[in-house]
Amino acid sequence: MDKFFEAISAFSNLKNDSKQALSLILKRVEFPKGHILIKENTICNYVYFVEKGLTRTYYYKSGKDVTDWISAENSFACSIISFITRKPDRRIIELLEPSVIWSLYHRDLENLYPKYHDIENLGRRMAELGLTQVQQRFDDLHFSTALQRYKTLLKDTPSYINRVPLGILASYLGMTQETLSRMRAKI
Amino acid sequence: MDKFFEAISAFSNLKNDSKQALSLILKRVEFPKGHILIKENTICNYVYFVEKGLTRTYYYKSGKDVTDWISAENSFACSIISFITRKPDRRIIELLEPSVIWSLYHRDLENLYPKYHDIENLGRRMAELGLTQVQQRFDDLHFSTALQRYKTLLKDTPSYINRVPLGILASYLGMTQETLSRMRAKI
DNA sequence: CGCCGAGTTGAACTGAATCAAGAAACGTGG
DNA sequence: CCACGTTTCTTGATTCAGTTCAACTCGGCG
Numbered sequence: 001m002d003k004f005f006e007a008i009s010a011f012s013n014l015k016n017d018s019k020q021a022l023s024l025i026l027k028r029v030e031f032p033k034g035h036i037l038i039k040e041n042t043i044c045n046y047v048y049f050v051e052k053g054l055t056r057t058y059y060y061k062s063g064k065d066v067t068d069w070i071s072a073e074n075s076f077a078c079s080i081i082s083f084i085t086r087k088p089d090r091r092i093i094e095l096l097e098p099s100v101i102w103s104l105y106h107r108d109l110e111n112l113y114p115k116y117h118d119i120e121n122l123g124r125r126m127a128e129l130g131l132t133q134v135q136q137r138f139d140d141l142h143f144s145t146a147l148q149r150y151k152t153l154l155k156d157t158p159s160y161i162n163r164v165p166l167g168i169l170a171s172y173l174g175m176t177q178e179t180l181s182r183m184r185a186k187i
Numbered sequence: 188m189d190k191f192f193e194a195i196s197a198f199s200n201l202k203n204d205s206k207q208a209l210s211l212i213l214k215r216v217e218f219p220k221g222h223i224l225i226k227e228n229t230i231c232n233y234v235y236f237v238e239k240g241l242t243r244t245y246y247y248k249s250g251k252d253v254t255d256w257i258s259a260e261n262s263f264a265c266s267i268i269s270f271i272t273r274k275p276d277r278r279i280i281e282l283l284e285p286s287v288i289w290s291l292y293h294r295d296l297e298n299l300y301p302k303y304h305d306i307e308n309l310g311r312r313m314a315e316l317g318l319t320q321v322q323q324r325f326d327d328l329h330f331s332t333a334l335q336r337y338k339t340l341l342k343d344t345p346s347y348i349n350r351v352p353l354g355i356l357a358s359y360l361g362m363t364q365e366t367l368s369r370m371r372a373k374i
Numbered sequence: 375c376g377c378c379g380a381g382t383t384g385a386a387c388t389g390a391a392t393c394a395a396g397a398a399a400c401g402t403g404g
Numbered sequence: 405c406c407a408c409g410t411t412t413c414t415t416g417a418t419t420c421a422g423t424t425c426a427a428c429t430c431g432g433c434g
Contacts, residue, residue: 146421176423178422178423178424179421179422182422
């Protein structure tokens, strides 16, 4: 649990009682590679913090498997739109490695927000962090070539290269496996 | 100002004193077409609510003009990453039509957050709303053809078609003006 | 050993960009 | 109110980045 509080300490300074309240709703789970955290077309009721392991969020678009997001240690995984809007979403979250996960149940969190102002603040900060991350990823896709996107990956999250299967990584970057293989050969 | 409070009432229920406090920091401004709200490589200190008019957020990427976002009546315009991270950003916000804008100064807002729990809640909701919007736009770009993206525009924001110059709209959709013109001819 | 999944490489194809030329629409000043 | 230049939009021809399809290589493992 320390890892979680360490991670959020970057943008939030919780009082002891808030920290205590939050720790009571944090649940530790451990699953093997291939485990599905969120099934297709369901409402996502959890935010997941990855203490150890690797997850990917993906969906089927016109029959094709599209990887939307990848989360490694000390980051969050969530089917964001569903979590926020409370509507089912096509997104699936699966584990690419055996993982240790801390989960936060939506309703528990909603209960804490009105009671603890600084947890509400944490919620805002986390939404803001997510927003900047998605925006940056959007920028990277907007009028960039395959090579540019590969270079961004090398710069921002080079660790994915040796951990994430090539086909999934390619999809994450918005290109085919063959193209990613060629980009890699080029550098 | 009513328009603003009407818009945010969709996701927030402010108490009277919070509403009062917020109304005190809301500033009304009015500018002609072509006016620049945020200059390139500056810190964005404002969130703008568009009561009347049209704005676009854009930047230069390898010399090319890339339109990142468009905001019409009853929506928000902001150089989000800069506003959140407090760092300069390449994004520029300009008016595509003469507009009536309500602006919220970052520091004023930050001052209200700790004082009014429900304004902090509003901040979280707004960040969450922004997050879902950017995510949806990202999805639309990820492995979609030019025609699919044009169809999404027709479905989600058809009003842009008659208000936004074709070249800007094309850039917003991640294609060239010529391609958008052809997609339009196809339907 | 031989199979199997993961990655590479090659050749043909295609969606969209680029380059180029016109056609409309738009505003401004005479 | 029209003439003119400017910007906006369309259409065509060519090029190119990246996909698709297909065959092949490599390493791990029963």
